[in-house]
Amino acid sequence: VDAPLIPKQFHLGMFEIGRPLGKGKFGRVYLARERTSSFICALKVLYKSELQHGTGVEKQVRREIEIQSNLRHPNILKLYGHFHDSKRIFLILEFAGKGELYKHLQKESRFPEWKAAQYIAQMASALKYLHRKHVIHRDIKPENILMGIHGEIKISDFGWSVHAPNNRRKTLCGTLDYLPPEMIKSGSKDNWYNEKVDLWSLGVLTYEFLVGEAPFEDTPIMTHKRIARADMTIPEWLSKEARDLIKKLLVLDPEKRLPLEEVQNHPWIIKHCVKGERVSNREKFSFGK
Numbered sequence: 001v002d003a004p005l006i007p008k009q010f011h012l013g014m015f016e017i018g019r020p021l022g023k024g025k026f027g028r029v030y031l032a033r034e035r036t037s038s039f040i041c042a043l044k045v046l047y048k049s050e051l052q053h054g055t056g057v058e059k060q061v062r063r064e065i066e067i068q069s070n071l072r073h074p075n076i077l078k079l080y081g082h083f084h085d086s087k088r089i090f091l092i093l094e095f096a097g098k099g100e101l102y103k104h105l106q107k108e109s110r111f112p113e114w115k116a117a118q119y120i121a122q123m124a125s126a127l128k129y130l131h132r133k134h135v136i137h138r139d140i141k142p143e144n145i146l147m148g149i150h151g152e153i154k155i156s157d158f159g160w161s162v163h164a165p166n167n168r169r170k171t172l173c174g175t176l177d178y179l180p181p182e183m184i185k186s187g188s189k190d191n192w193y194n195e196k197v198d199l200w201s202l203g204v205l206t207y208e209f210l211v212g213e214a215p216f217e218d219t220p221i222m223t224h225k226r227i228a229r230a231d232m233t234i235p236e237w238l239s240k241e242a243r244d245l246i247k248k249l250l251v252l253d254p255e256k257r258l259p260l261e262e263v264q265n266h267p268w269i270i271k272h273c274v275k276g277e278r279v280s281n282r283e284k285f286s287f288g289k
């Protein structure tokens, strides 16, 4: 079991702090090494002063710790532990060797279908694991995905995830692009805590990986309108299987969105994600069967 960070009680002196890896709305992340085990990790530092008491943010951090520490999946960034001093909260996170996925997407402008399909298959596997534990991520987007040293992706930032059902208010901040219709429409909030919201975001992610921009990208007003109507155009140059999967996820009615089981068995995923040995090896060992 890869749990080298055994002690339950951590403190800052246990770590050598390396270069800054990045910063988010709240806090920064540094490369760090645990002194006795030389275990490399990412240390996320949040200033208590920035998490005003009683606002959603403090609860968000508690939720991130509570939820992420109990998850173990190859496509979910591990949270090994946490500690705090008078001024700061520290999260000891898995170090993702290839950094933030959105930077790779920006550099390549869009991913070839075989690569996008691998990433979506890994996302579907991680979401299936989360939903089985009644965790809804609710903020699936490239900015919340990191990449491991072998090119595998890792969902991070569980600040917006919830244990369904929950009566949390979500103050909308950041991009609208990934929000499903049921979360931008006022009225009943019950659907906010239905795991089908992650299926919509998976559809938006598939589109953005393949096209290089989000399907409803526009001015905020227009994005709002286009999401509410699922008004998007899927480029002709995408394969028919890719177009089919996007159409089956970006469905207004949450109940009609393709379940994760069927995403994993969709022809577009099967075509690009051969399980086990490569197809070529299969011929080699068939001995004329």
Ligand SMILES: Cc1nn(C)cc1-c1nc2c(-c3cnn(Cc4ccccc4)c3)c(Cl)cnc2[nH]1
Residues within 6 Å of the ligand: 021, 022, 023, 024, 025, 026, 027, 028, 029, 042, 044, 093, 094, 095, 096, 097, 098, 099, 100, 146, 156, 157
């Ligand atoms: C950058 C970078 N380049 N390379 C080669 C690896 C990385 C890398 N970054 C990370 C990071 C990492 C860094 N920034 N962020 C974004 C952020 C920061 C603060 C609050 C919320 C969100 C995540 C992590 Cl957590 C975990 N592992 C990481 N690895």
